[in-house]
Amino acid sequence: MPTAQTFSTADLHALDQKFETSDPRDIVAWAVETFSDGLSVGASFGGASGMAILHMTAQLKPNVHVFVLDTDYLFEETQETMRRSVPAIGLTNVNVFKSRLSHEEQAEKHGSALWMRDPDLCCEIRKVEPNTRALESKSAWVSGLRRDQSEGRANIPIVSWAPKFGVVKLNPLANWNEKQTWEYILQNNIPYNPLLDQGYTSIGCYNCTIPGVQGRAGRWQGFEKDECGLHT
Numbered sequence: 001m002p003t004a005q006t007f008s009t010a011d012l013h014a015l016d017q018k019f020e021t022s023d024p025r026d027i028v029a030w031a032v033e034t035f036s037d038g039l040s041v042g043a044s045f046g047g048a049s050g051m052a053i054l055h056m057t058a059q060l061k062p063n064v065h066v067f068v069l070d071t072d073y074l075f076e077e078t079q080e081t082m083r084r085s086v087p088a089i090g091l092t093n094v095n096v097f098k099s100r101l102s103h104e105e106q107a108e109k110h111g112s113a114l115w116m117r118d119p120d121l122c123c124e125i126r127k128v129e130p131n132t133r134a135l136e137s138k139s140a141w142v143s144g145l146r147r148d149q150s151e152g153r154a155n156i157p158i159v160s161w162a163p164k165f166g167v168v169k170l171n172p173l174a175n176w177n178e179k180q181t182w183e184y185i186l187q188n189n190i191p192y193n194p195l196l197d198q199g200y201t202s203i204g205c206y207n208c209t210i211p212g213v214q215g216r217a218g219r220w221q222g223f224e225k226d227e228c229g230l231h232t
């Protein structure tokens with residue numbers, strides 16, 4: 001089984017070019033075949049594209065390693081979507097990672113409502129560090145990012161090296177748009193977060209997410225920030 005180090009920068013670039021016109025299902029199939037148990041899928045149970053990726057992967061490998069970052073600030077609707085969709089999609093290896101600091105410990109160490117003062121630090125503590133642990137022994141990480149989700153994501157590669165986590169990063173849905181994603185969700189009867197029908201277009205922690213704003217602009221209102229630090 002290839003490790004992340006099996007691929008040189010040139011190899012990853014060639015794969016990225018090759019997959020530019022590929023169907024996302026073919027990219028997922030390549031990832032499952034290539035990395036097998038070294039593959040991990042990051043799931044938020046928030047957005048539609050993440051649900052599509054989970055379904056595509058489960059079709060080929062129901063026991064694929066899936067990880068969820070539970071920040072302690074997830075919407076109840078997100079938790080419920082996870083409870084409903086895991087058996088519906090047929091996933092059998094879903095792992096929840098939490099911050100090493102409880103909500104109370106974070107408040108004691110860094111002050112209350114850290115997200116209102118230093119959301120980068122809050123995301124580092126509650127998302128980036130747990131993401132590192134989730135990928136500790138893995139070679140490749142699949143996520144559901146799309147280029148049409150924000151300006152900052154407009155040029156994301158399909159295949160790249162994620163130096164922060166030491167894995168090959170795959171964004172099989174990079175070239176799909178919102179319409180294609182929803183067609184896939186509805187055609188395959190995949191459960192999704194009900195907040196998406198209530199004006200939310202991007203769903204993260206309830207502290208930092210508002211409805212009624214397109215794309216990722218509803219996240220971290222008042223800050224020059226539209227990524228949590230996982231994908232940058």
Ligand code: SF4
Pocket residue numbers: 071073114115118119120122123124126127204205207208228
């Ligand atoms: S999204 Fe907000 S509450 Fe969640 S980890 Fe980041 S700053 Fe903290």
